[in-house]
Amino acid sequence: MAEERINAEQVAHVASLAKLEFTPDQLGTFTGQLEKIIGMFEELSTVDTDGVPVTSRVTDRHNALREDVAVKSDERAALLANAPETANGLIKVPAIIDESGDGE
Amino acid sequence: MDFFNQDLTSLHADLVNKKLSAEELTKATFENLKQTDAKIDSFLNLNEDAALATAKALDAKGINADNVLAGIPVGVKDNIVTKDLTTTAASKMLENFVPVYNATVVDKMTQNDMIIVGKTNMDEFAMGGSTENSAFKVTKNPWDVSRVPGGSSGGSAAAVAAGIVPVAYGSDTGGSIRQPSSFNGIVGMKPTYGRVSRWGLIAFGSSLDQIGPMTRTVKDNAAALNLIAGNDVHDGTSSEREVPDFTAGLDGDIKGMKIALPKEYMDEGIDPKVREVIKAAVKQFEALGATVEEVSLPHSRYGVSAYYIIASSEASSNLQRFDGIRYGFRAQDVKNLEDVYVRSRSEGFGDEVKRRIMLGTFSLSAGYYDAYFHKAGQVRTLIINDFNKVFEDYDLIIGPTAPTPAFKIGDEISDPITMYMNDVLTIPVNLAGLPGMSIPAGFADGMPVGLQLIGKSFDESTLYKAGYAFEQATDFHQATPDLGGQH
Numbered sequence: 001m002a003e004e005r006i007n008a009e010q011v012a013h014v015a016s017l018a019k020l021e022f023t024p025d026q027l028g029t030f031t032g033q034l035e036k037i038i039g040m041f042e043e044l045s046t047v048d049t050d051g052v053p054v055t056s057r058v059t060d061r062h063n064a065l066r067e068d069v070a071v072k073s074d075e076r077a078a079l080l081a082n083a084p085e086t087a088n089g090l091i092k093v094p095a096i097i098d099e100s101g102d103g104e
Numbered sequence: 105m106d107f108f109n110q111d112l113t114s115l116h117a118d119l120v121n122k123k124l125s126a127e128e129l130t131k132a133t134f135e136n137l138k139q140t141d142a143k144i145d146s147f148l149n150l151n152e153d154a155a156l157a158t159a160k161a162l163d164a165k166g167i168n169a170d171n172v173l174a175g176i177p178v179g180v181k182d183n184i185v186t187k188d189l190t191t192t193a194a195s196k197m198l199e200n201f202v203p204v205y206n207a208t209v210v211d212k213m214t215q216n217d218m219i220i221v222g223k224t225n226m227d228e229f230a231m232g233g234s235t236e237n238s239a240f241k242v243t244k245n246p247w248d249v250s251r252v253p254g255g256s257s258g259g260s261a262a263a264v265a266a267g268i269v270p271v272a273y274g275s276d277t278g279g280s281i282r283q284p285s286s287f288n289g290i291v292g293m294k295p296t297y298g299r300v301s302r303w304g305l306i307a308f309g310s311s312l313d314q315i316g317p318m319t320r321t322v323k324d325n326a327a328a329l330n331l332i333a334g335n336d337v338h339d340g341t342s343s344e345r346e347v348p349d350f351t352a353g354l355d356g357d358i359k360g361m362k363i364a365l366p367k368e369y370m371d372e373g374i375d376p377k378v379r380e381v382i383k384a385a386v387k388q389f390e391a392l393g394a395t396v397e398e399v400s401l402p403h404s405r406y407g408v409s410a411y412y413i414i415a416s417s418e419a420s421s422n423l424q425r426f427d428g429i430r431y432g433f434r435a436q437d438v439k440n441l442e443d444v445y446v447r448s449r450s451e452g453f454g455d456e457v458k459r460r461i462m463l464g465t466f467s468l469s470a471g472y473y474d475a476y477f478h479k480a481g482q483v484r485t486l487i488i489n490d491f492n493k494v495f496e497d498y499d500l501i502i503g504p505t506a507p508t509p510a511f512k513i514g515d516e517i518s519d520p521i522t523m524y525m526n527d528v529l530t531i532p533v534n535l536a537g538l539p540g541m542s543i544p545a546g547f548a549d550g551m552p553v554g555l556q557l558i559g560k561s562f563d564e565s566t567l568y569k570a571g572y573a574f575e576q577a578t579d580f581h582q583a584t585p586d587l588g589g590q591h
Contacts, residue, residue: 006466010466011462014462014465014466014469015462017465017469018420018449018461018462018465019424019427019445019446019449020446020449020450020453020458020461020462021446021447021450022450030458030459030462033459033520034459034462034463034466036520036521037412037459037463037520037521037524038463038466040408040409040412040521041409041412041413041467041476041480043406043409044406044409044410044413044476044479044480044483045475045479047403047406047479047482047483047486049479049482049483049486052482052485052486053482053485054478054481054482054484054485055481055482055484055485055488055535056311056481057311057341058297058298058311058488058535058536058537059297059298059340059341059343059537060298060343060345060561060562061298061340061341061342061343061344063340064340064341066337075204075205078202078204079204079430079431081202082200082201082202082204082430082431082432083429083430083431084428084429084431084432084433084434085434091429091430093429093441093444094438094439094440094441094443094444095440095441096440096441096442097440098439098440
């Protein structure tokens, strides 16, 4: 692994992947903290894992199958009540492409 | 009314014999809650009107004499969704979120006539070990209000320890039931992965999360696990195994039980005063006729690193759903859709949640996946193998729950790695999916110290049996903080 584990530029890139943004101050703090935590992670490189399989789940089940039964749900109003903005029984969002000037 | 002198069995007898009505019990619970919680801030939202109505209806219907939980007030951690009752996960992101359905465990509570008192405080999205990461309030430890209650289920633990409720439910991804139970001198069980449905638990690390009960006694805890255990069609990882009666076999007889004590759980990283408590517990188990022998879990020391890669990776994926569109916080004055995502998440999540999302996104990203996420999954296998080896020869494992007693509010919150190391003794259990329980085992400088019992997969019964024998031979569970109840 590289000597410099992670720099501000990489942290900004990871933030963009995670749909987060940081002020320059926050970016500095997060870079320092992530550098330390990832440094701790590097102890794993000392563990011999040649041929060791990955564990990604610890459930005792493989496939969980059930009958495909349609269930009627009547929750539209309650669901929409949690939406930040609605119009005509639909969830309202801003334009995908920035429409400069006229707001919506 | 507090719950210091009564357990579920005696409360149930009073309810069945009509010495006490469910309505009286509920009213008294809220009266005590309002006094006591002013000092410890364990609840985020109360369910008072609905709780009183439910209790009244239950009195009219009659208490089922076969159901020890009927009419019993319960606290529910705020990452477990409750229909029509605001559920925030202690995040600004969900400040106004009102679920349209109940978690399966909540359905079981209401179907079995439990009285939901309210939602308990926690670290935001269950990420933290002190409840200081709540977006709304900092819960105090009832034994010393200058100290943290632990976390992330700190509100549930403090509420039980202070005598506000006899039972609360929490969730445990890396120690979030057991560590606060240790810090508050109560009993907390993290069941085997798959024992309890996760349907309606706001997802953090989906291969690690489990819901479990927090109570003042082992027997109460076993009854509270009976209620929520079992297969659920809504959770494909919930086991189809038969669920035993966890209150059976609590007879105090553990003669011949073979107990393992990992040397890594008693090394110099553990507070000497905590080690003293555990050594005394070992003697107690031996006096009860069990044998205790030293073993090794050589890979447990890598658990923290493996866990923070795996849990953060799963969290970064799970928390993608919070995008400001369908529910939850949406930032104001946004220019376009991308802006909604980025600004809503940046303003809605707290720092620890962002740290975990960043760690997870990094660990999963191109160029780092093999060195971090893949490697952590392999180390997880080695940790599981260590446990399997010990369980070839032993019935259960004991050790401390946490390296220290409760620390001071503000002491560790600015140093993520120090905070993460609190989980060093609990994390391996989640990585392996095993059951783990913390029970009161003594005190260090006036603060409770928990003993952790770790069992074979789906063998919660042995933990309850051993824990009950220890509890009956000691009086630590009878100690109560001066602050609580009618003191």
